[in-house]
Amino acid sequence: QQPVQSPQAVILREGEDAVINCSSSKALYSVHWYRQKHGEAPVFLMILLKGGEQKGHEKISASFNEKKQQSSLYLTASQLSYSGTYFCGTDAKDSSYKLIFGSGTRLLVRP
């Protein structure tokens, strides 16, 4: 089942902060985060694993609540380059390994 992302869209002024959430109804092994600019390929941002391990870009921070099967991506002091669509992908425990992606959160950062 597809994870639910919120909000669906957000508009920021440069320098403002945003939080993007990803919620699953299934127990998870991990959550992946990717950003996609219009017409381009998604680019890896971060992986959050059960047990607290994280892997990703230094300037990106995120959290993973294993008990609630929720993850949040924190974008602080946003820059124009942060604009794009953010997707979370979940690795659920009840299926063979594959990532199920949410429908995305569109972020627009304005000057």
Next chain:
Amino acid sequence: DGGITQSPKYLFRKEGQNVTLSCEQNLNHDAMYWYRQDPGQGLRLIYYSQIVNDFQKGDIAEGYSVSREKKESFPLTVTSAQKNPTAFYLCASSIRQGHGSSYEQYFGPGTRLTVT
């Protein structure tokens, strides 16, 4: 430079024709994936392969076929049985795959297929 290439970038076909989308990687990754993306939607998994000569169906495999004869290549054929083939197709790879792994997926630039 290592990476994933997909060709062509744009592809136009008439309804009823099969079409094959190319995906090549030189990252020495074991796992490869095909996703479909429709406007305003997330990524939906079509097929994936963990190793040469082995592949599994994803969530929307009907009307598609794949092969994995070489580690670096994972072509996708969109058959005439696919009812709504017009979409953006993305190929990806990772070092390997497995539950709880920390292996990110690297995506190719995509192929935009239009069938009329």
